[in-house]
Amino acid sequence: MEKVVSGIRPTGNLHLGNYFGAVKSFVKMQDEYDCKFFIADWHSLTTHPKPEDIRKSAKTILAEYLACGIDPEKAPIYIQSDVKEVLELYLYFNMNAYLGELERVTSFKEKVRKQPDNVNAGLLTYPSLMAADILMHKADKVPVGKDQEQNMEMARLFARRFNRIYEVEYFKEPESFHFNDKAVKIPGLDGSGKMGKSEGNCIYLCDDEKTLTKKVMKAVTDAGPTEPNSPKPDVIQNLFTLMEVASTPDTLDYFNEKWNTCEIRYGDLKKQLAADLCNLTRPIRERILDFQANDEYLNKVARMGAEAARETAAKTLAEVRQIIGFK
Ligand code: TYM
Numbered sequence: 001m002e003k004v005v006s007g008i009r010p011t012g013n014l015h016l017g018n019y020f021g022a023v024k025s026f027v028k029m030q031d032e033y034d035c036k037f038f039i040a041d042w043h044s045l046t047t048h049p050k051p052e053d054i055r056k057s058a059k060t061i062l063a064e065y066l067a068c069g070i071d072p073e074k075a076p077i078y079i080q081s082d083v084k085e086v087l088e089l090y091l092y093f094n095m096n097a098y099l100g101e102l103e104r105v106t107s108f109k110e111k112v113r114k115q116p117d118n119v120n121a122g123l124l125t126y127p128s129l130m131a132a133d134i135l136m137h138k139a140d141k142v143p144v145g146k147d148q149e150q151n152m153e154m155a156r157l158f159a160r161r162f163n164r165i166y167e168v169e170y171f172k173e174p175e176s177f178h179f180n181d182k183a184v185k186i187p188g189l190d191g192s193g194k195m196g197k198s199e200g201n202c203i204y205l206c207d208d209e210k211t212l213t214k215k216v217m218k219a220v221t222d223a224g225p226t227e228p229n230s231p232k233p234d235v236i237q238n239l240f241t242l243m244e245v246a247s248t249p250d251t252l253d254y255f256n257e258k259w260n261t262c263e264i265r266y267g268d269l270k271k272q273l274a275a276d277l278c279n280l281t282r283p284i285r286e287r288i289l290d291f292q293a294n295d296e297y298l299n300k301v302a303r304m305g306a307e308a309a310r311e312t313a314a315k316t317l318a319e320v321r322q323i324i325g326f327k
Pocket of ligand 1: 016043133148187
């Protein structure tokens, strides 16, 4: 059975970008593949979180994963820092990762621009740690959003390079997986591009209905189309992109038609989108609260997940050490 691995950094609650870009695929894949999902708490150290927040944030994501429908009996969920083997593989990949290529990674360059006073080595070597997460389990497929494409390319590069240097056919090159076969980039509704934690424009799965509706109703729009069948400006396309993933095809067709005939009323579109998002998040939100109240269960899931992850990790590490020359 093909193997699947993916993770999310615990730097806040899950937002719609995380959900449509990744977690929705996790839930779909757990029935068809040999899956493992994790919480990338080491990756979150690049932004220096407070010690008291680290375990708490990981638990939050764990409860949210479960609330979205990941079944730990089908797909173990683990916390990255519970599987120390990842660090050893990270070290080996770092020995074969070059400054120039790491500096050229777009997300690194963006961070350098956004946080010039915290350009740490963890940020630079972020792709090697991500490659270790993936290759540790010899994943065939990795469900991720569009923004992770370059990191996936780096993971394939590190796999190929390892094989070439040691003259083995050991690591497979992992592929990205996208729900509905299309890489998604969920936009923010503030006109700024991607929905993201550092962009501060997120709609969270745990937002109550009033908050969620308010965020949608405040979405940036324009004066409306003046020519039939005209292309949509970015801020309008953003609303339609969310509708594509959150609403039924009929609803989408209806509003596309209204756009094309210049009869669109953004207020109606937003109300419909907000209602569809509320319907999606309502049951999830209720389950988040239930899981969060059950710390014992969360601990058990994380413990079981860590055991399962360590088993494959230890096997890979023993083989990698052998290949590299450590006995
Ligand atoms: P992170 O924590 O930034 O995001 C987690 C997942 O959510 C997706 N995502 C989005 N998808 C579509 N539109 C958006 N606006 C949006 N925002 C976030 C991301 O593509 C991602 O799939 N490097 C990873 C975490 C990681 C990882 C891994 C992932 C560490 N090791 C190994 C896969 C495999 C990250 O920072 O994702």
